[in-house]
Amino acid sequence: MKRILGLLLLTLAASFLLSGCWNRRELNELGIAVAAGVDKVGDKYRLSVQIAIPGQVASKKVGSPQAPATLFTSEGDTLFEAARRMSQSSPRKIYFAHLRMFIIGESLARQGIAEVLDLLFRDHEFRTDFYFAVSKENTAEETLKIMTPIETIPANKLFTSLQTSEKIWSPTKAVTLDELINDLSSKGKHPVLTGLEIRGDKNIGEKKINVENIYTPSHLVYSGFAVFKSDRLIGWLNEKESRGYRLILGDVKSSVNHVKCRDQGKVVLETLRTSAKVKGSMVKSRPHINIRFSAEGNVGSVECSGLDLTKPETIQKLETEMEQMTVRLIETVIQKVQTEYKVDIFGFGEAIRRSNPKAWKSMKEDWDERYFPNLPVHIQVDYHIRRTGTISDSFLNEIRETR
Amino acid sequence: MPNVKISLRQLTIITALFMIGTAILIVPSALAVKAKQDAWIAALIGIGIGSLILALQLLLSRLYPDMNLVQISEKLLGKWLGKSVCFLLLLILFLGGPVAVLQEIGTFLTVQIMPETPIQAIIILFGAIVLMGVRLGLEVLARSAELLFPWFLLLFLSLSILLFSQVKWENALPILEQGPGPLIPAVCSFISIVYLPNMILLMIFPASVNRQSEANKAVFIGSLIGSLILLLIVILSILVLGPTITEKTMYPSYLLAQKINIGNFLQRIEVIMAVMWFITLFFRISFYFYATVAGYCQIFNIKNIQPLVIPLGWILTTLAVFIYPNVMFEHNWEARTWTPFSFIFGLLFPLLLLGLHGIRKIRSKGAPKKSRFPE
Numbered sequence: 001m002k003r004i005l006g007l008l009l010l011t012l013a014a015s016f017l018l019s020g021c022w023n024r025r026e027l028n029e030l031g032i033a034v035a036a037g038v039d040k041v042g043d044k045y046r047l048s049v050q051i052a053i054p055g056q057v058a059s060k061k062v063g064s065p066q067a068p069a070t071l072f073t074s075e076g077d078t079l080f081e082a083a084r085r086m087s088q089s090s091p092r093k094i095y096f097a098h099l100r101m102f103i104i105g106e107s108l109a110r111q112g113i114a115e116v117l118d119l120l121f122r123d124h125e126f127r128t129d130f131y132f133a134v135s136k137e138n139t140a141e142e143t144l145k146i147m148t149p150i151e152t153i154p155a156n157k158l159f160t161s162l163q164t165s166e167k168i169w170s171p172t173k174a175v176t177l178d179e180l181i182n183d184l185s186s187k188g189k190h191p192v193l194t195g196l197e198i199r200g201d202k203n204i205g206e207k208k209i210n211v212e213n214i215y216t217p218s219h220l221v222y223s224g225f226a227v228f229k230s231d232r233l234i235g236w237l238n239e240k241e242s243r244g245y246r247l248i249l250g251d252v253k254s255s256v257n258h259v260k261c262r263d264q265g266k267v268v269l270e271t272l273r274t275s276a277k278v279k280g281s282m283v284k285s286r287p288h289i290n291i292r293f294s295a296e297g298n299v300g301s302v303e304c305s306g307l308d309l310t311k312p313e314t315i316q317k318l319e320t321e322m323e324q325m326t327v328r329l330i331e332t333v334i335q336k337v338q339t340e341y342k343v344d345i346f347g348f349g350e351a352i353r354r355s356n357p358k359a360w361k362s363m364k365e366d367w368d369e370r371y372f373p374n375l376p377v378h379i380q381v382d383y384h385i386r387r388t389g390t391i392s393d394s395f396l397n398e399i400r401e402t403r
Numbered sequence: 404m405p406n407v408k409i410s411l412r413q414l415t416i417i418t419a420l421f422m423i424g425t426a427i428l429i430v431p432s433a434l435a436v437k438a439k440q441d442a443w444i445a446a447l448i449g450i451g452i453g454s455l456i457l458a459l460q461l462l463l464s465r466l467y468p469d470m471n472l473v474q475i476s477e478k479l480l481g482k483w484l485g486k487s488v489c490f491l492l493l494l495i496l497f498l499g500g501p502v503a504v505l506q507e508i509g510t511f512l513t514v515q516i517m518p519e520t521p522i523q524a525i526i527i528l529f530g531a532i533v534l535m536g537v538r539l540g541l542e543v544l545a546r547s548a549e550l551l552f553p554w555f556l557l558l559f560l561s562l563s564i565l566l567f568s569q570v571k572w573e574n575a576l577p578i579l580e581q582g583p584g585p586l587i588p589a590v591c592s593f594i595s596i597v598y599l600p601n602m603i604l605l606m607i608f609p610a611s612v613n614r615q616s617e618a619n620k621a622v623f624i625g626s627l628i629g630s631l632i633l634l635l636i637v638i639l640s641i642l643v644l645g646p647t648i649t650e651k652t653m654y655p656s657y658l659l660a661q662k663i664n665i666g667n668f669l670q671r672i673e674v675i676m677a678v679m680w681f682i683t684l685f686f687r688i689s690f691y692f693y694a695t696v697a698g699y700c701q702i703f704n705i706k707n708i709q710p711l712v713i714p715l716g717w718i719l720t721t722l723a724v725f726i727y728p729n730v731m732f733e734h735n736w737e738a739r740t741w742t743p744f745s746f747i748f749g750l751l752f753p754l755l756l757l758g759l760h761g762i763r764k765i766r767s768k769g770a771p772k773k774s775r776f777p778e
Binding site: 121124127128129178181182185186350353354355356357 | 514515516518573576577579580581644645647648651658661662664670671
């Protein structure tokens with residue numbers, strides 16, 4: 001009897017204790033934020049949050065009236081207040097753990113992004129795996145309004161497109177929160193973030209018409225890096241410079257470049273593996289940087305005739321040309337940043353700190369003003385062409401002979 | 404004391420789990436705050452010095468193989484002095500040990516996973532399990548430790564392997580940037596979190612181990628397993644997150660688990676990884692609690708620990724709810740009060756006992772010599 005009573009009490013207690021927790025969040029009570037954007041309007045933050053509409057993504061019916069995602073905006077003195085104020089317009093509590101993109105408006109980026117980042121780092125809902133981008137010229141809000149084809153949720157398009165272009169082309173870089181905070185708190189490296197542009201008419205881009213045509217009149221394009229001086233945006237790199245920047249970082253997985261071929265055409269080389277070692281050293285109490293860049297590639301395409309790829313000397317010549325080209329790419333971006341922006345975005349200061357922490361201690365306070373602009377950088381490039389694709393010599397050679 | 408016996412393997416596992424305990428959550432940031440990227444060096448030195456201290460503590464158990472800590476101090480300090488010293492030490496240990504760890508798991512869950520859940524709910528549920536375990540006794544605890552340890556190892560190894568692709572070696576450079584100075588406080592906090600509280604395990608072994616002569620070896624192996632796991636988590640935090648992030652986050656190892664992402668597919672498994680911490684924290688609290696209760700029983704000559712478990716358990720859970728007014732108070736308390744106390748308890752106290760033992764030995768050696776004189 002006692003035993004049965006005890007068991008009964010236990011089940012009763014268990015049904016109270018195990019039925020759920022305070023923090024339960026049912027899927028149908030959450031608005032899943034996939035992208036967020038922040039702008040500054042006056043001295044207030046304007047937060048725009050793109051929320052996926054699950055039913056619209058999954059449904060197969062054509063011509064459903066609703067877009068696959070929706071955008072809520074709100075303003076607040078602080079970002080957190082703006083985020084909570086959003087509940088006035090959003091029917092569900094906004095859940096940030098599945099955020100994929102965080103877009104920073106250019107105007108806010110110019111005023112400084114550090115204050116915004118603290119919330120993202122502190123709040124438990126934000127993870128560190130979403131990517132950052134700076135919306136160039138437009139506000140973050142406008143950027144998040146553009147409809148995109150194929151990936152119906154724009155945030156997914158932004159996420160995957162950034163990942164892919166980082167992997168196979170190289171003027172972009174997917175920066176996560178922890179990397180950004182590491183760069184911001186380091187004295188020897190300033191952060192860069194990828195820029196995001198709206199190409200075409202943004203007024204059409206907001207409408208469904210945009211994805212109803214085969215050619216979308218307006219689309220979102222990543223373009224070049226935004227250069228930051230600690231947390232303030234001070235300028236942009238163009239595509240070529242951005243690629244040079246990525247080469248210095250040495251994390252390029254794959255990319256293509258062309259070199260001149262016998263003064264009349266082009267040969268494209270497909271780079272497949274790269275590594276860059278940035279070493280700092282002190283020579284006569286002056287900091288020096290040595291970059292050792294090595295890469296492997298294939299001949300990707302030949303757009304000229306008369307090039308005899310069967311000869312090893314030709315391959316050697318192409319390698320030298322490519323090496324010179326790479327040195328130029330790297331030199332251009334270093335020179336531009338040294339003369340125009342005067343902020344160390346390459347982590348050269350970090351390299352000095354790693355190799356000679358004592359010397360770095362005396363230099364770190366005026367590294368950007370005094371040392372970095374005149375820093376001698378020695379570049380050594382080693383390029384190996386391994387294969388020539390599925391054919392050896394180009395058939396273009398035959399065409400020229402019969403002409 | 405009830406006559407319970409545990410095996411050597413169980414003792415090894417208990418020591419390892421007890422040492423990993425809360426340390427796996429807090430040690431990376433506690434070390435990185437002071438030593439930055441050299442936290443792993445501090446951990447390495449800590450393991451060296453800590454092992455020496457452990458050897459010192461083990462020496463006591465070798466000298467008095469069939470006594471527990473309270474009995475040893477009663478014998479060496481005299482009955483009343485020994486009892487009162489042990490009473491005071493155990494009182495503070497009770498606050499800084501089981502109570503603090505129990506509230507740590509509440510804080511961890513409310514900070515990282517369920518911020519709106521009242522901490523009472525978590526602490527009461529977890530405290531109830533601890534009480535149940537301790538009431539069932541040492542043998543049950545030891546066996547469950549034996550059962551759960553492989554799961555812990557599985558989770559820990561998968562965490563380390565899945566993170567290996569994200570390791571950035573340059574995060575560890577430059578080595579000794581600020582010289583060896585900042586290593587000293589880091590080593591101190593490592594020892595005080597990881598090694599010094601091991602002293603309380605003298606309440607459990609060697610008296611309750613079935614092969615006493617090898618108990619010391621078992622504890623030593625356990626401590627090596629535990630500290631190597633901690634060293635690995637420190638190295639991972641530094642190499643994957645970098646010193647700045649490690650230093651700033653409350654629970655770097657949870658952030659590490661969040662970072663796992665294999666091909667956008669195997670990701671968001673941090674809550675599964677959290678099971679690892681539930682296991683180690685459970686055993687940390689249980690053995691702390693068991694040892695303090697057993698200590699009180701010894702002091703007041705109570706034969707059986709069971710009647711004391713529930714009342715002290717009430718105190719444990721209630722105190723855990725409101726012992727710290729806020730998180731920063733807790734961090735301060737740990738740095739300013741717990742660290743010195745753990746040195747008193749884990750280093751000075753055994754030194755004192757060993758010293759007294761030495762004096763006794765010299766005296767008793769002197770005595771037989773005199774008796775030999777007449778020949």
